[in-house]
Amino acid sequence: MPMKIAKATFATLTILFLVAPLVAILPLAFTSSVILTYPIPSWSLRWFEELFFADAWRRAIINSLIIGTGTTLLATALGTAASLGLRNRLIFLRGTMRTLFLLPMVVPAVVLGVGLQVLLAGFGLTNSYLGVIIAHTVVAVPFVVVSVTGALAGIDERVELAAQSLGASPPTVFRRVTLPLALPGVLSGTVLAFATSLDEVVLTLFVAGPNQRTLARQMFSSIRENISPAIAAAAFLFIAATILIGFIVVLSRSILARRR
């Protein structure tokens, strides 16, 4: 019994620790004051108005959506292809290759940022949407690889062999068997890629020009320039979007699972 209480207390404290920053910032999104501090004089939605109607913020939201979508598509395609390739037992140094794909997860973002800036400059892609999308894709691909590899590992290889013996050519096996079975993993990868792009700041600082300011980047700079509660409103938006996406994933996974 004391053990149970200890466990419950510890769990509660951990959760508090994790959500405390959110609890601190979120109420400020609804303040009527012009500065980001407590106490809140009265409730208002003015900062959401600011977010959607002030030019800088609106552009940032649109940029985040453009870059997030581009990154998601590119990273999902590349990450899925890489995971499929890594399944092949004949590949030379398969373990090493897999580690290489996960490298961007552990390499400091600053190092990647410098490298990407130099590289993209060489191709004339700095200050372009494509450049930012490429940079975000570099850090998003590992998440896709991890999640798709996991899903592929769960597929019984003999199911694919059976499909072949029943007359399905390799592309058909992929379309009718492998892909549908890996879909939950691909879906999670997609969401993780989008989320990665959404809150990526460091690489964006290095490779994006003023026209590609994303929401995260805009928050980052406005917190230094003027501490306006619009940041809190943006944070609120972020969290709402994250919860929404998470909800969609959980929902679609359970639908897929039921079809199983």
Added chain:
Amino acid sequence: MAEFIRFDRITKFYGALCVVENLDLGIKKGEFVSLLGPSGSGKTTLLMMLAGFEQPTSGSILLDGTAINAVPTHRRDMGVVFQSYALFPHMSVGDNIAFPLQMRGMGKAETGERVKRALDMVQLSALSDRRPSQLSGGQQQRVALARALVFEPRVVLMDEPLGALDKQLREQMQLDIRDLHRRLGLTIVFVTHDQSEALTMSDRVAVFNKGKIEQIGTPRQVYDEPTTRFVAEFIGETNLVEGVVETVQGREATVRLPSGAQIVSAVSGNVASGQAVYLSIRPERVDLSETRGEARNVLETEVTDSVYQGDHLRVQLQTAAHPLIAKLGRRSREFLPGTKVYAAFSAGDCRVIAP
């Protein structure tokens, strides 16, 4: 009848490991051939090469007279049933069975008709809309079977398809598959390591050992006329007794046992007088009695143990030089340990096997 499938000097290496060695095997159209052997003897590997999942290191596989080494799996037109069933988990039972028909571009109406017939055949019509995960092992097995048969493949390959089922269901499925084989005239290659399954179902049994076929023949031949020690021991239970050939007359040989007794036995291979050999005596062919009797081969023995096993009585005996096991019918009387009895068997009930 002409040969339908031919393995022509097939060898398969995995790295340095030789899994199938210089193997020749011919299978006729409509024949049910079992590949029987211990774990790791290369049965699955041979089947996988026939299905096209693996390539032989050397040698060729012919189907209806043409080499198919270069033909990819999906064009070989063979139905494969895996031990794990390998059903598509994301499709319903009906869709699983329709899959091979869709791959052949069959129209919706005919596909539906054929799926229905296949489901009827395996008695699963009521479960067409279920997912494989919602079926019992035996039901999944029958779906796998229906899926492998629905497109009327030229050959059906089965790799221990009944391994995961309990005894009762397994015996039912054995009879079902044999029945389907007869009704549809299928050519079936069936892998198993269960000897009674192989004997029950097959037209011919190929006994595998270490990548080679030790013996191939009808169930009766491999059981009654084993040509090697391995086959005699692997199929059924047997008494193996060492001895030396004294004389050979046609299909019979006289063998002297270490105890001095002389046994007249049928011969399946080539043996010469003076050769050291094994005698294989099937326990259920041994009769016990307290009088010497008229049989050609009689051994003086003493009962050491006797166990009642429901359908038979298993008696352990000791002769002057070696132990002997006899299996007697249920109606046999009891034999108490210590009793002196005569063990008798005819020449046709034992075999001389060259070591």
